[in-house]
Amino acid sequence: MSNEEKKFIELISKIPNVAVQGYNKQREVIYWNEASENIYGYSREEALGQNLEDLIIPSFMQSTVISHIENWHKSGIAIPAAELPLQHKNGTTVYVYSSHIMLNEHTQNPEMFCVDVNLTEQKKLESTIKNKNLELENIFNSYDFAVRGSNDGLWDWDIKNNTMFLSKRWKEMLGFQENELENCVSTWKKLIHPKDYDYCMEYIDDALKEKNGSFEKKHRLKHKNGSWIWVLDRGKTFFDEEGKPIRMAGFHTDITDVVKKDKEIKEKERMLLHQSKLASMGEMLANIAHQWRQPLSSISTLATGTKIEKEMDLLTDDKLLCALDSINETTQHLSRTIDDFKNFYAPKKKKVTIFKIIELISKTLKLVSSQIIINDIHITKNITNFEIQSLEGELVQVLMNIISNAKDALLNVEGYRLIEINSYTKDNKGVIEIIDNAKGIDKKIVNKIFDPYFTTKHSTQGTGLGLYMSEEIVTKHLKGTITVENINFEKNGVSCEGAKFTISLPLI
Ligand SMILES: Nc1ncnc2c1ncn2[C@@H]1O[C@H](COP(=O)(O)OP(=O)(O)OP(=O)(O)O)[C@@H](O)[C@H]1O
Numbered sequence: 001m002s003n004e005e006k007k008f009i010e011l012i013s014k015i016p017n018v019a020v021q022g023y024n025k026q027r028e029v030i031y032w033n034e035a036s037e038n039i040y041g042y043s044r045e046e047a048l049g050q051n052l053e054d055l056i057i058p059s060f061m062q063s064t065v066i067s068h069i070e071n072w073h074k075s076g077i078a079i080p081a082a083e084l085p086l087q088h089k090n091g092t093t094v095y096v097y098s099s100h101i102m103l104n105e106h107t108q109n110p111e112m113f114c115v116d117v118n119l120t121e122q123k124k125l126e127s128t129i130k131n132k133n134l135e136l137e138n139i140f141n142s143y144d145f146a147v148r149g150s151n152d153g154l155w156d157w158d159i160k161n162n163t164m165f166l167s168k169r170w171k172e173m174l175g176f177q178e179n180e181l182e183n184c185v186s187t188w189k190k191l192i193h194p195k196d197y198d199y200c201m202e203y204i205d206d207a208l209k210e211k212n213g214s215f216e217k218k219h220r221l222k223h224k225n226g227s228w229i230w231v232l233d234r235g236k237t238f239f240d241e242e243g244k245p246i247r248m249a250g251f252h253t254d255i256t257d258v259v260k261k262d263k264e265i266k267e268k269e270r271m272l273l274h275q276s277k278l279a280s281m282g283e284m285l286a287n288i289a290h291q292w293r294q295p296l297s298s299i300s301t302l303a304t305g306t307k308i309e310k311e312m313d314l315l316t317d318d319k320l321l322c323a324l325d326s327i328n329e330t331t332q333h334l335s336r337t338i339d340d341f342k343n344f345y346a347p348k349k350k351k352v353t354i355f356k357i358i359e360l361i362s363k364t365l366k367l368v369s370s371q372i373i374i375n376d377i378h379i380t381k382n383i384t385n386f387e388i389q390s391l392e393g394e395l396v397q398v399l400m401n402i403i404s405n406a407k408d409a410l411l412n413v414e415g416y417r418l419i420e421i422n423s424y425t426k427d428n429k430g431v432i433e434i435i436d437n438a439k440g441i442d443k444k445i446v447n448k449i450f451d452p453y454f455t456t457k458h459s460t461q462g463t464g465l466g467l468y469m470s471e472e473i474v475t476k477h478l479k480g481t482i483t484v485e486n487i488n489f490e491k492n493g494v495s496c497e498g499a500k501f502t503i504s505l506p507l508i
């Protein structure tokens with residue numbers, strides 16, 4: 001052996017991390033360098049003479065390895081270099097990149113040399129990375145699962161590197177497959193409704209400036225099918241130690257249905273308001289018509305009466321002036337009714353005044369006087385005066401309604417017809433009573449007379465709104481009460497039976 005050859009063998013035997021082993025035809029170790037000792041754990045002495053497969057080949061590979069080597073001896077087919085999981089003395093796996101050379105190939109004593117590079121550390125590193133990736137994937141999957149479970153789409157913007165992650169659900173919400181939308185900020189920007197674009201850019205800008213700022217905003221995004229989806233965008237910005245924004249992440253929730261329902265509800269409310277306005281307008285007109293019926297019939301009676309008197313040459317100047325005054329008074333009342341109704345339906349414009357009850361009653365009687373006189377009704381009054389702060393016009397209407405009902409009832413009474421009006425104070429309340437002797441109200445209907453549209457009269461005679469309106473006015477506007485009862489009483493030695501309406505109002 002030359003010096004050069006000796007040097008070379010020396011080098012091979014000492015080279016670190018490259019394990020070189022030699023085997024004879026029976027696969028017994030004939031050469032085992034230092035690196036082989038390190039990698040496989042067997043000393044040179046231990047290894048020499050041992051079979052390859054018994055030393056470093058894991059049991060599951062043994063038969064394959066033997067057949068490959070035998071095949072090489074027989075047919076000359078070399079075993080290609082490969083990454084192999086071999087076995088350390090202590091049983092652990094040693095990953096090597098193994099290359100093989102056959103010396104004396106076509107002789108009786110072929111020798112196979114293996115050159116193994118230890119890959120164990122590299123493998124460990126690879127497996128750590130793989131595990132980490134797996135861990136990350138698991139974390140992400142469970143995160144994504146949680147997010148998907150909540151039906152929200154996740155977005156995550158790495159501001160530093162300007163990359164954006166958009167979750168599968170984020171894309172699905174807009175009708176796209178995962179691979180149909182690129183994971184970048186411009187994907188979002190391109191899908192924003194043009195009318196919402198500036199607003200979105202503004203809130204993102206604000207969120208980039210605002211430390212610890214999180215936001216919750218609504219905007220529209222374009223669905224793949226061209227429709228617009230309403231999303232609730234909830235996000236948060238993360239900052240580094242220097243206060244620079246580094247990341248912004250959040251969720252999209254599809255709120256299209258909520259927005260749609262909200263719109264529907266608003267529309268319904270608008271319609272209802274409109275309908276109730278129409279209804280109250282209708283009610284107002286019905287009430288005005290009701291209030292006008294009595295005064296209009298007074299005017300008509302006065303006018304025709306005056307005309308007949310003129311034709312019969314009975315009309316004196318005094319009578320004419322009296323009739324004209326009465327007509328004038330009544331028309332003024334008609335005009336006031338309109339104002340009162342305006343106040344009634346626009347309560348802000350209500351005019352509250354202080355007035356004396358005695359004046360209020362005489363005003364009312366003036367307005368109904370023609371009906372009273374014509375129908376031969378006697379009025380008696382027991383008035384204790386008191387002052388009241390209220391809506392005078394409305395109270396006049398209430399009294400007129402009650403008196404006019406009494407007059408209607410009295411038309412069925414032959415003989416003495418009476419309406420008695422009393423007023424007094426009791427328990428810090430001002431009380432007005434209106435009593436008639438028209439036999440009272442049938443017990444069967446007495447509970448219904450304050451209901452709207454309840455009437456026992458012919459449709460040309462009554463609408464059934466008089467007492468309903470009166471109760472509304474007294475309770476809601478005048479903060480008082482109105483009740484009815486049938487009573488028996490004696491008047492001028494005659495026993496009477498009739499209805500008694502009692503209005504009780506708070507005193508000043
Ligand atoms: N003093 C009364 N005596 C007997 N019945 C009465 C008396 N006052 C009211 N009623 C009964 O109560 C009903 C309801 O009265 P309300 O004033 O609400 O309506 P109306 O007089 O029938 O019609 P309108 O809307 O034109 O006033 C009357 O139809 C009548 O049957």
Ligand SMILES: [Mg+2]
Nearest residue numbers: 401405466467
């Ligand atoms: Mg009535």
